[in-house]
Amino acid sequence: MPFRFVDEISTADVAFEAWGATLEELFISAAAALLRTMTAAPEQVMRRVELTFRMEHEELDLLLLSFLQELIFCKDAGRLLLHADRVQIMERERVFQLEALVSGEQIDAGRHCLLVDVKAVTLHRLQLQFENGLWKAVVVLDV
Numbered sequence: 774m775p776f777r778f779v780d781e782i783s784t785a786d787v788a789f790e791a792w793g794a795t796l797e798e799l800f801i802s803a804a805a806a807l808l809r810t811m812t813a814a815p816e817q818v819m820r821r822v823e824l825t826f827r828m829e830h831e832e833l834d835l836l837l838l839s840f841l842q843e844l845i846f847c848k849d850a851g852r853l854l855l856h857a858d859r860v861q862i863m864e865r866e867r868v869f870q871l872e873a874l875v876s877g878e879q880i881d882a883g884r885h886c887l888l889v890d891v892k893a894v895t896l897h898r899l900q901l902q903f904e905n906g907l908w909k910a911v912v913v914l915d916v
Contacts, residue, residue, distance in 0.1 A: 775802040778810075779911070786895065787914045792907045796833070797860040799901075799908040800840055800873070804857035807841055810914060811854065813886040818854045820876035829870045834901040836862070836869050837910055841894045844875065848891070852880045889916040 775798065779788040789806040793799035808815045826843050830836040840860075847853040855877035863870050880887070893915040900911040 775805075778806075786897075787889065787891070787916050788898065788911065789914075790909065790911050792909045794907060796862045796908050799910055800837060800860045800862070800871070801857045803837060803841060803910055803912060804844060804855075804875070806912070807844055807891065807914065808854060808856060810916075811848065811888060811891055813888055815854075815856070817884055817886075818856060819878045820856060820858070821878040822853065823858075823874060823876045824853075824855070826871065826873040826875060829868050831868055833869055834899050834910070836871055837901055837912070838894045838896070838899060840871060840873065841912065845891055845893065847875075848880075853877050854880055854885065891916055 775792050779790055787810050791799055791802040791806050793802050828839050844855050847855055855875040857873055857875050859874040861872045891914045895913045895915050897913045898911055902909055
């Protein structure tokens with residue numbers, strides 16, 4: 774997977790680095806890291822329900838934060854574990870617009886080996902940059 778967990782950033786929270794050749798791949802990778810933080814076997818989360826997210830922000834890093842936070846909200850409010858299947862990001866008049874198709878299913882304790890309950894995405898060490906031909910992000914999750 775195009776992400777790795779980073780233990781040395783935070784001892785009380787969960788941190789990861791994610792990357793992709795495009796912004797869209799980066800956002801999908803970050804969503805995969807979030808899902809892997811919550812469940813030991815993300816591949817067991819079936820794609821039974823589809824949702825579309827639309828959001829915008831003037832800053833790319835805060836757009837990523839909002840996107841991941843929306844996935845966490847769906848987990849909390851709807852008990853949904855979600856994969857990011859498709860992400861499209863456009864820039865118009867210095868505002869980044871995101872449209873994402875996500876899919877998943879309700880938490881089933883009998884099938885999903887849950888690990889930790891992610892409460893939020895933090896601003897601590899949040900980074901998003903283009904470096905050496907890759908989009909890279911560092912994200913810290915409050916658990």
